[in-house]
Amino acid sequence: MNQIDKEDILKAFHFRHACKEFDKSKKISEEDLQYILETGRLSPSSFGLEQWKFLVVQKPELKEKLQPACFDQKQITTCSDLVVILAKKGLYEPGSAHVASMFKRWNYPEEIYNMLIDFHAGLAANYDLTQWAVEQCHIAAANMMTAAALIGIDSCPIGGFLPDKVKEVLDIDSEKFQVGLIVPFGYRLNPQPPKTRLPFDELVEFR
């Protein structure tokens, strides 16, 4: 792999901000959207279970209906593409056939496979499995936002939404999905504010 310049990566991290309003006249190309979604698809997930589904909302009338379910935030209707990351539910209980089929993809020796199944069952018995799936959605979201920033595309993680209303508008089956995070992508309308972060030394401790 070609080495990417560290300065360029850091520039992208400075460029990415929680964009409050997008320029409605600017659309993301199909190729760039595919690239962003691909970085979500390639993201790491606990046990490799890919507990997400990416629903791309593009129709203006659907975005209009979603905006009130997201506290009327402008990003919903001004963005080019709205990625609703859905967390899969009801698939990860100990002994789940879905988990078994996902693990089988790796073609591990039976001993390793059985170990994984037991390890998963032990953990799954002690987790809120829906919340656990939502956490994985956040990882995919972070990767997509960074990937977008690297090619000059803006985004904003939207956690401010009413899950039941979002599901109603999008006709999502509550038995199968929880709304993980909503991420609008597009091009900023206004300049970004300065970055506000705690100092490095306060956040990082070396031992």
Ligand SMILES: Cc1cc2nc3c(=O)[nH]c(=O)nc-3n(C[C@H](O)[C@H](O)[C@H](O)COP(=O)(O)O)c2cc1C
């Ligand atoms: C899980 C999560 C949910 C968020 N929800 C919203 C939101 O609903 N609306 C919004 O404008 N920003 C939202 N943000 C953005 C944060 O407010 C923002 O990332 C933080 O203030 C730092 O600013 P920056 O991203 O511009 O550097 C959310 C961020 C995260 C990680």
